[in-house]
Amino acid sequence: MTTSMPSPPPINEDKISHDAWRMPQSRWAYWLERSALFFEKPINQLTGTNQLNPLYHTGTIASFLLMVVGVTGVYLFMFFQYGFDASYGAAFRIEEHSMGFVMRAVHNYASGALVITTLLHAYRMLFMESFRGPRWLAWSTGMVMTGFLWIAGVTGYWLIWDERAQLLNQSFIRFLDLATPWSDKFQVYLVTAARNDTNWPFLMALFVVHVILFVTTAVFFYIHLLRIKRAQWLPNEYWTMGMGMVLLIGAILFPLGMLAQADPNLFAGTVRLDPIFLFFLPVTNASANFAIWMGLLVGGIIFTVLPSWLKKRGQINAETGERTVCKPDTISIVDENCTGCTLCAEDCPYGALEMVEREDGARQKLLAVVESDLCVGCGICIGSCNFNAIKLGDNPTDLLWQVVDKRIESIKLQSPTPRIAFICERHAAHEAVEYMTTGTCKDHTEVVVVPCAGAIPPALLTRGIDAGMSEMRVIGCPSHDCMNREGNIWMAERLTRHRQPRLRGKYADTPITAVWTAPNEFITALNQKPTTMLSPDGSGDLPNYISSRRLNFPTTRRNYGAAFALLAIVMVMQILFARMPYNAYPEQPTAVQVVISDPTQPYGYYLDKAAIASGNTMISLSVDGETVFEQVYDETAVLTDNPAPIHSQIEVEQGERAIQLVVVNGDDSITLFDKSVMMEPRDILNLGATRDLRIAIPAPQEK
Numbered sequence: 001m002t003t004s005m006p007s008p009p010p011i012n013e014d015k016i017s018h019d020a021w022r023m024p025q026s027r028w029a030y031w032l033e034r035s036a037l038f039f040e041k042p043i044n045q046l047t048g049t050n051q052l053n054p055l056y057h058t059g060t061i062a063s064f065l066l067m068v069v070g071v072t073g074v075y076l077f078m079f080f081q082y083g084f085d086a087s088y089g090a091a092f093r094i095e096e097h098s099m100g101f102v103m104r105a106v107h108n109y110a111s112g113a114l115v116i117t118t119l120l121h122a123y124r125m126l127f128m129e130s131f132r133g134p135r136w137l138a139w140s141t142g143m144v145m146t147g148f149l150w151i152a153g154v155t156g157y158w159l160i161w162d163e164r165a166q167l168l169n170q171s172f173i174r175f176l177d178l179a180t181p182w183s184d185k186f187q188v189y190l191v192t193a194a195r196n197d198t199n200w201p202f203l204m205a206l207f208v209v210h211v212i213l214f215v216t217t218a219v220f221f222y223i224h225l226l227r228i229k230r231a232q233w234l235p236n237e238y239w240t241m242g243m244g245m246v247l248l249i250g251a252i253l254f255p256l257g258m259l260a261q262a263d264p265n266l267f268a269g270t271v272r273l274d275p276i277f278l279f280f281l282p283v284t285n286a287s288a289n290f291a292i293w294m295g296l297l298v299g300g301i302i303f304t305v306l307p308s309w310l311k312k313r314g315q316i317n318a319e320t321g322e323r324t325v326c327k328p329d330t331i332s333i334v335d336e337n338c339t340g341c342t343l344c345a346e347d348c349p350y351g352a353l354e355m356v357e358r359e360d361g362a363r364q365k366l367l368a369v370v371e372s373d374l375c376v377g378c379g380i381c382i383g384s385c386n387f388n389a390i391k392l393g394d395n396p397t398d399l400l401w402q403v404v405d406k407r408i409e410s411i412k413l414q415s416p417t418p419r420i421a422f423i424c425e426r427h428a429a430h431e432a433v434e435y436m437t438t439g440t441c442k443d444h445t446e447v448v449v450v451p452c453a454g455a456i457p458p459a460l461l462t463r464g465i466d467a468g469m470s471e472m473r474v475i476g477c478p479s480h481d482c483m484n485r486e487g488n489i490w491m492a493e494r495l496t497r498h499r500q501p502r503l504r505g506k507y508a509d510t511p512i513t514a515v516w517t518a519p520n521e522f523i524t525a526l527n528q529k530p531t532t533m534l535s536p537d538g539s540g541d542l543p544n545y546i547s548s549r550r551l552n553f554p555t556t557r558r559n560y561g562a563a564f565a566l567l568a569i570v571m572v573m574q575i576l577f578a579r580m581p582y583n584a585y586p587e588q589p590t591a592v593q594v595v596i597s598d599p600t601q602p603y604g605y606y607l608d609k610a611a612i613a614s615g616n617t618m619i620s621l622s623v624d625g626e627t628v629f630e631q632v633y634d635e636t637a638v639l640t641d642n643p644a645p646i647h648s649q650i651e652v653e654q655g656e657r658a659i660q661l662v663v664v665n666g667d668d669s670i671t672l673f674d675k676s677v678m679m680e681p682r683d684i685l686n687l688g689a690t691r692d693l694r695i696a697i698p699a700p701q702e703k
Helices: 027-047 054-077 084-096 098-127 133-159 163-179 183-193 200-224 237-253 286-304 306-312 343-347 380-384 399-412 431-436 458-466 487-495 519-527 557-577 609-613 691-696
Strands: 270-273 331-333 353-357 366-370 390-392 419-424 445-450 471-476 512-516 532-534 541-543 580-583 590-596 617-623 626-632 646-652 655-665 668-679 684-687
Touching: 027 054, 027 098, 027 519, 027 557, 054 098, 054 200, 054 237, 054 557, 084 098, 084 200, 098 133, 098 237, 098 557, 133 163, 133 200, 133 286, 133 306, 163 183, 163 270, 163 286, 183 590, 183 646, 237 557, 286 306, 331 366, 343 353, 343 380, 380 390, 380 487, 399 419, 399 445, 399 458, 431 445, 431 519, 458 471, 458 487, 458 512, 471 487, 471 519, 487 512, 590 617, 617 646, 626 646, 655 684, 668 684
Parallel strands: 419 445, 419 471, 471 512, 590 684
Antiparallel strands: 270 580, 331 390, 353 366, 532 541, 590 646, 617 626, 617 655, 655 668
16 A cells, blocks of 8 residues: 655645745655655765765865766877777777776776766755756756767767677667658678778768767856856865775776677677666667657757746746745845945856946945846845845845844743744755644744755844744855855854854854754754853863854765765775676577678679669578568669668577578579578678679679
């Protein structure tokens, strides 16, 4: 028996109706985040701190991995050659060299980890709804970049020209068969090119595509960060060192090795299938294969244009008056209140505020100006302003102060030890919901929801202390997990008196506290005691309020060890996952493949064009006297400057088989191949690209 998960309880509008600037999380985003929090919690418990949760660093870790892929790719490029034999031989020689096999493995493992990390990062941005408003550019370029990364990885496997590349050829042929008229031409090209020295252009073109995809990904990565102020390109040193060591050790312990070279005369054997890049290979049905590619394309387009699509769907319900949030409200400046202090412009994570010289004759020299196209409505600048010079949307500048005053009045009538907790929208959607729906204060606490923890002016907290609150607590997101990037950083620095506008000195040791934790840890955060310190007289421990407000606390070797062990476990799982054995032909079939690139001139024998036009010309294949393939020449496909090739693959039984290939041209016929051949398991007899056919064709007779 299955039960559906309960929906989040509705918010009591009577209680929070004056929170006019709220931007509630969408219902679908709530469920996505809830599933992510389910996995985040044990990771935090394992590492002993939320500061070392790798899921909070997916963006910068992906940036580091992209650089690793680029550097190792340049190294491999210096030793690469082009051609079916040359490319495989180059990879083989690289694998034999001690430095080469490490670089090749690092390149491969970092590529897989890059795709996984990028998808995890995209998932986090999705449930945080960090694609709305001006952030559409970062989201859309991220989607395109992810697609390019994946295709670049597929072409990387293709370049080795081993049995895995042979399966990629077959998958590509199935796609061409349904989407284009070029399937036969491509198959004929592969078979004929394998016998001569003209196959290097194909591998060179494939390599150029591989490089262009990576370079384009790098360009899109740059555009991805264009609208972000103080963009962090690399993770902290411990993540850089940890990821580097894990990749290096993984490459040494688990070298890639080599598969057998692609052979047009053999079906591919058992290969190591990488489901990250090659998950589509087991789909051998042409229609299903085509559906997968079309599904990937359509899905990619849908996710890329998601911001525009949701924006258009943001409508006001005429019956209920409720609005579907399509983008956040932007801020505006109250010019007469602006002192030109520059703090708001300095704190904005998106560069949406600029200081310009005033022209209204005011005493202050500078005025803050809003770039509305860059503002995401996070409210961090409101927390930077002590002069009510910034308002969000159509709300009055003192709205937040009014909210707090009303909550103070309410809770003082209900509790002897009242306190107020400020939370962001992410916390409001999860465990904090029950504290907002009771109608009365719970656990002596009133909750105030703000767009981001960084939107709280420190003076607002001191206002509560002056009004008799037993505690003013800020509960925000963990380090590196703020949906507005820097809101928790700036708030923690203001409360610890390291950033303007800082908490006033006389309130440094007052019960103004902060806890930075995941949205599903609200109750734990609400009950968490502040850190303590020894009293000056040594008589006991006293609350250390200023220390408890820090965003990051000292970590131990045990914390780092657990985090790096987690990385190692994930890397080993990825490596083993990418080594899944896959046999596309477990029955080990045998087949005859007819490959004729120019049906009008089969090795010097000129066909009668009149017979072709009358439909009396055909090619016939028989096995043990039984016809298994016939194709009548189509004059529209044959009698052109570039005649369509003939291609067909017919499975035959194993053992010694009498095989005959004949061209019937009107009243004449010519035997192209007539031999008894021992067909072993996995054998493919290619007729039309063998020396035997050349010998079997007689010279044309003069009439």
